[in-house]
Amino acid sequence: MKKMNAGTRLERVVAAGHFALTVEIGPPRGANPESVLKKAALLKGLADGYNVTDNQTAVVRMSSIASAKILLDAGLEPVMQMTCRDRNRIAIQSDLLGASAFGIKNCLCLSGDHQKASAAGKLKGHPGAKNVFDIDSVQLLAVLKGLRDEAVQEGGDSVDQAVPFFIGAAWTPLSPPLEFRVHRLAKKAAAGADFIQTQAVYDIAAFARQVAKAREMGLTDRVAVLGGVIVPRSAKMLQYMNQSVPGVTVPDQIVKRMADAPSPKQEGIRIAVELIQAMREIKGLKGVHLQAIEAEEILPEIIKAAGLSPRPSV
Amino acid sequence: MIIAEWKPIPELVSMLKGHKSVLLVGCATCVAECAAGGEREVETLAPLLRMALKTEGVSVEIKRKTIERQCEWEFVEALAGEIEEVDAVLSIACGIGVQALSERFAHLPVYPGVNTTSLAIREQPGLWTARCAACGDCVLGETFGLCPVARCAKSLMNGPCGGTRHNGMCEVDENVECVWNLIYERAKARGELQKLYEVRRAKNWSNSAHGGPKRMLREDLRP
Amino acid sequence: MSAVEKQGEYQPEIVVLYCRNCLTPGIDPPSGVLAAGGIVAKYVPMPCSSKVEPSHLMKILERGADGVEVVGCPDGQCGFLDGNRRADKRVTRLRSLLAEIKLGEERLCMNRGTRLTSEALFALAQKRARAVAGLGPNPMKGVNR
Numbered sequence: 001m002k003k004m005n006a007g008t009r010l011e012r013v014v015a016a017g018h019f020a021l022t023v024e025i026g027p028p029r030g031a032n033p034e035s036v037l038k039k040a041a042l043l044k045g046l047a048d049g050y051n052v053t054d055n056q057t058a059v060v061r062m063s064s065i066a067s068a069k070i071l072l073d074a075g076l077e078p079v080m081q082m083t084c085r086d087r088n089r090i091a092i093q094s095d096l097l098g099a100s101a102f103g104i105k106n107c108l109c110l111s112g113d114h115q116k117a118s119a120a121g122k123l124k125g126h127p128g129a130k131n132v133f134d135i136d137s138v139q140l141l142a143v144l145k146g147l148r149d150e151a152v153q154e155g156g157d158s159v160d161q162a163v164p165f166f167i168g169a170a171w172t173p174l175s176p177p178l179e180f181r182v183h184r185l186a187k188k189a190a191a192g193a194d195f196i197q198t199q200a201v202y203d204i205a206a207f208a209r210q211v212a213k214a215r216e217m218g219l220t221d222r223v224a225v226l227g228g229v230i231v232p233r234s235a236k237m238l239q240y241m242n243q244s245v246p247g248v249t250v251p252d253q254i255v256k257r258m259a260d261a262p263s264p265k266q267e268g269i270r271i272a273v274e275l276i277q278a279m280r281e282i283k284g285l286k287g288v289h290l291q292a293i294e295a296e297e298i299l300p301e302i303i304k305a306a307g308l309s310p311r312p313s314v
Numbered sequence: 315m316i317i318a319e320w321k322p323i324p325e326l327v328s329m330l331k332g333h334k335s336v337l338l339v340g341c342a343t344c345v346a347e348c349a350a351g352g353e354r355e356v357e358t359l360a361p362l363l364r365m366a367l368k369t370e371g372v373s374v375e376i377k378r379k380t381i382e383r384q385c386e387w388e389f390v391e392a393l394a395g396e397i398e399e400v401d402a403v404l405s406i407a408c409g410i411g412v413q414a415l416s417e418r419f420a421h422l423p424v425y426p427g428v429n430t431t432s433l434a435i436r437e438q439p440g441l442w443t444a445r446c447a448a449c450g451d452c453v454l455g456e457t458f459g460l461c462p463v464a465r466c467a468k469s470l471m472n473g474p475c476g477g478t479r480h481n482g483m484c485e486v487d488e489n490v491e492c493v494w495n496l497i498y499e500r501a502k503a504r505g506e507l508q509k510l511y512e513v514r515r516a517k518n519w520s521n522s523a524h525g526g527p528k529r530m531l532r533e534d535l536r537p
Numbered sequence: 538m539s540a541v542e543k544q545g546e547y548q549p550e551i552v553v554l555y556c557r558n559c560l561t562p563g564i565d566p567p568s569g570v571l572a573a574g575g576i577v578a579k580y581v582p583m584p585c586s587s588k589v590e591p592s593h594l595m596k597i598l599e600r601g602a603d604g605v606e607v608v609g610c611p612d613g614q615c616g617f618l619d620g621n622r623r624a625d626k627r628v629t630r631l632r633s634l635l636a637e638i639k640l641g642e643e644r645l646c647m648n649r650g651t652r653l654t655s656e657a658l659f660a661l662a663q664k665r666a667r668a669v670a671g672l673g674p675n676p677m678k679g680v681n682r
């Protein structure tokens with residue numbers, strides 16, 4: 001078996017050739033750890049990694065580092081998300097060192113949603129905030145790789161010891177310009193990504209074509225690509241995602257199935273299970289990243305129905 | 315050019331309240347091109363201000379003058395006579411012009427009448443769009459002449475985020491084209507897509523405002 | 538008309554800037570001042586409604602006119618392609634500025650017409666006078682510049 005980068009469960013599962021599963025635990029809009037712990041109790045043992053978002057959609061929430069630490073203490077292995085929107089390279093590296101000191105070893109590198117997104121929904125958000133974007137997600141990957149492989153900071157100074165990270169990145173395979181997307185993946189792999197979580201996919205055929213291209217370029221051997229699945233909750237939600245969520249296309253027949261279903265909840269679960277099973281058939285794909293937005297309680301059922309439970313021991 | 319837009323008139327009124335006589339100064343260069351601070355705008359804003367002040371029940375005399383460039387001392391000097399007769403100045407030039415006036419006539423308050431927003435081009439009549447953010451480390455040579463610093467909402471350096479809309483617009487503003495999509499299209503048209511495949515390392519921002527206030531010195535041009 | 542009459546002495550002064558091409562061919566273009574029916578209409582003929590400059594419109598109001606009526610040709614019938622539409626857009630912007638300074642957006646308006654008689658033009662002035670009646674006289678009246 002090849003040398004481990006950080007030796008996290010997620011890394012070991014992928015290395016052992018198992019179909020990996022990550023889920024998401026969104027931090028609360030407050031300082032109370034209770035909601036994180038509740039979700040942790042619900043999902044413990046069911047996945048190989050638990051994504052903790054970093055002020056997703058630019059809405060202020062408990063920090064991803066603190067939330068990740070809470071999960072770690074509760075016995076779940078976090079995938080800490082880190083964006084470039086709010087911190088420059090100094091703060092990012094400092095936070096990475098701090099996170100590592102806490103024992104956090106999976107990190108997903110993102111550019112981050114623009115602060116305007118914080119006011120797009122029902123909240124006031126902070127659209128008047130100044131953003132940072134000192135570096136972008138690809139450059140962030142390189143920063144982590146430098147800290148890990150060379151024990152060196154972005155500016156060239158050394159750190160006292162290598163900082164072990166299993167480095168992740170996002171991929172939106174179906175956004176335009178479509179032909180470029182696989183090269184964007186290649187750049188992320190070249191910059192340092194070990195694993196990839198994709199944007200939610202509903203159009204399996206189109207997704208499979210993009211993964212096939214990545215495979216032809218040898219990318220699926222270099223990075224472990226986990227396909228994104230968001231459990232549908234209603235036809236309306238799917239229509240919204242189709243129209244407004246970047247890089248998401250929802251085929252009409254899936255929308256129709258949700259619209260016609262006597263129980264949208266059960267249909268959503270069925271569709272999620274089918275998507276996971278379809279992804280297992282895509283050559284080169286190493287797992288799934290499963291999300292049920294603000295409905296984590298339905299995840300255990302889906303995970304079992306998809307045959308992803310129990311998780312392998314590695 | 316440097317582009318700017320009028321501040322809300324009530325904000326101007328609250329600045330001018332309490333003054334007796336104010337000189338409204340336009341600039342016939344960039345801000346005239348972007349229809350915010352040229353002579354036409356002086357001639358429109360002056361009556362609006364007089365009416366606004368009147369409806370607020372305050373009386374402030376508004377004098378008007380437009381000079382060629384507020385960012386050059388020779389032109390600024392031409393205001394010396396008029397300045398004698400007022401107790402405040404309202405400049406509708408960019409922030410540089412406002413500061414030149416307040417430096418030259420430091421005994422008076424010089425208020426900004428506009429918000430200076432960006433370095434832009436008049437893309438179409440009545441439409442100005444950002445082109446440069448004065449980053450001090452120009453990458454246009456590698457991005458096919460399209461600036462990702464000023465024109466990508468996230469100043470990305472390595473290609474489009476996942477948010478490019480299906481119609482090629484930016485996820486942050488549906489009225490703005492995703493510049494990375496444009497860069498891709500141009501690279502493709504030139505047959506040089508491989509140039510976009512290289513990972514671009516973290517940028518050096520120190521030659522811009524991030525490096526502290528810019529100071530450019532050319533010994534050969536100094537007296 | 539009642540609102541205007543109630544003002545007693547006050548006769549709203551309405552400046553009518555109109556495009557000559559809006560008139561019935563052959564009639565004499567009204568110009569000068571017409572005081573009738575409790576209002577004072579001041580006519581300014583123009584070769585095209587697009588000749589209205591924002592600064593000019595603001596100056597008219599600054600000098601105390603109670604209302605300004607811009608009259609242009611119907612959509613698609615401008616002799617200068619889209620002069621009337623450009624005038625319309627300028628008026629729209631200025632109206633929002635007039636609202637911003639609380640002078641009242643109704644003090645300025647653009648209407649479209651074709652084959653207008655002088656009576657029709659006067660009726661537009663009266664319409665503007667009714668629209669500004671609630672605002673009272675322009676506070677700039679009598680202010681020395």
Ligand code: SF4
Nearest residue numbers: 446447449452453461
């Ligand atoms: S790369 Fe920098 S200098 Fe060049 S156009 Fe963009 S912001 Fe301006």
Ligand code: SF4
Nearest residue numbers: 466474475484485492
């Ligand atoms: S959609 Fe394009 S322009 Fe907008 S933030 Fe993303 S990469 Fe930048």
